[in-house]
Amino acid sequence: MSEKKWPLWLPLRDDLTSLSPYGAPQVPAEATLNTNENPYAPSPELAQAIADRVHRVATTLNRYPDRDATVLRAALGKFINTLSGTNFTADSIWAANGSNEIIQSLFMAFGDRGALGFTPSYSMHPLIAKVVGVTWQDGGRRADFTLDTAKAITEISGKKPALTFVTTPNNPTGTLLKIGEIEELAKATAQVNGLLVVDEAYAEFSSEISAVTLIEKYPNVVVIRTMSKAFAFAGARVGYLVANPDVVDAMFLVRLPYHLSAITQAAAEVALEYQGELLGTVATLIDSRGKVIAELESMGLTVAPSSANFIIFSGFNSEPAQIWRQLLDRGVLIRDVGLLGHLRMTIGNEAENQKFIGALKEILQK
Structure with a gap:
């Protein structure tokens, strides 16, 4: 998309005028x-099960949804526990409209000291940072798209970001980080009083151990997951965060009221029942x-x-x-x-x- 010429009467922020909307x-x-x-x-069976649940929810659409999505968050916690042998409750889960809302909320809650990432990686990380006014710094990757962990730790120590983003498996390259490398990054970010945000949108396609297994030992580790990819649920727009309960509590400070509709919650709950x-x-x-x-x-x-x-x-x-x-x-x-x-x-x-x-x-x- 070519750069839009904005009208003079429109008081758009100067730092947004050169941007183009994200989208394939x-x-x-x-x-x-x-x-x-x-x-x-x-499957037709799952589609019918979702339709039946949504039909029941439709009879109460004059009321707001559960703003805390407690049933869905508990179900997501059980799903993660099944995959990773963890013991998360709803208090460690936060659900939102796709992982992009999770990313935006993290920036809004914790972005005062800026963020660090390692591109090429998910292009929405720096874009959302810019839109919400958070300083983004790029640490870069090797020519083969892998992450130089030692260099990344040096970047973290020098820049002292509040948020450090790593994506594994990485988008758009498909490369991954070993759990030991993530643990080293967790230590480095803890030393600068920062959060390590591990974007695991494609984790189900990898055999590597999930970073959720580090959260008990390293409360500064935050893991982003989605139902869009492996769950074949992209149209429903459900992402979720797994983190220490204090991180989740901070998400509630910046969320929009009733941000996850009753219909979305219902559809996602059924999908989790059909996770097999x-x-x-x-x-x-x-x-x-x-x-x-x-x-x-x-x-x-x-x-x-x-x-x-x-x-x-x-x-x-x-x-x-x-x-x-x-x-x-x-x-x-x-x-x-x-x-x-x-x-x-x-x-x-x-x-x-x-x-x-x-x-x-x-x-x-x-």
Whole structure:
């Protein structure tokens, strides 16, 4: 999107005038592989269960929802406990409209001393920081997109940020941090009286131990999770935070009243009851990820190691924007994430993956 010319009568903040709205292109395609969605829709049984629960909730929509989302938060805590062998209650969980609201609330509550991140990473971290007036500093990554933990610790010690963000598996690169590396960062951020925010939006696609296991020992560790990816629930917009109860209490200071609708809460509660079905697609996507990587490497392309439901690849001779357009012309929509010489594709279902591979082979053989 080109830079908008704002009218003189509009008193927009000066620091926002050069920004463009976040968003991947929303254009028709036979294979939509650009936003890291889970390609497998809810079963008819789950869809009906959600409809039934929402129907019951609809009879009380004249009343505000539970502003504390206590039932949902307790269910999310049980889900995390099942995955990680932890013992969280609702007091350690905060739910919101997608993980982006979690990120925004963290900035609003704790952003006075600024934030540090390590790009390329999730592009909304610095964007939300700017929108809410928090100073963002970039520590950078190695050329292979991995995080130099020793350098990061030096950055934390020198800059003393209130918030340090790490994303694992990292978006858009798919690379991950080992739990031992996260623990070292937790120690470093504690020494400067800061929080370590671990964005685990894609954690279910990784075999690495979750950072939630560090929270009891390191109360300054905050973990962000989402139901959009592995749970195949992107349309519901539910993200959540796992943290020490004092962090959660701070979230309630900055939240908007009744920010999570009764319908959203109800749908998410049902999804958690069907978690076995929804998470059953994760193994399928991990297997498909391996097959797609093998296909791309057989074409002579380079694929970065990925522990997420997407991959980035390079090694083509044309500009990324040109390959992106040629793929779209063939009905395949992937993502140009702005990394020099790289493109990102989301792992789809078998038909979508094969369409992507076939279209890319045709382009590269020209």
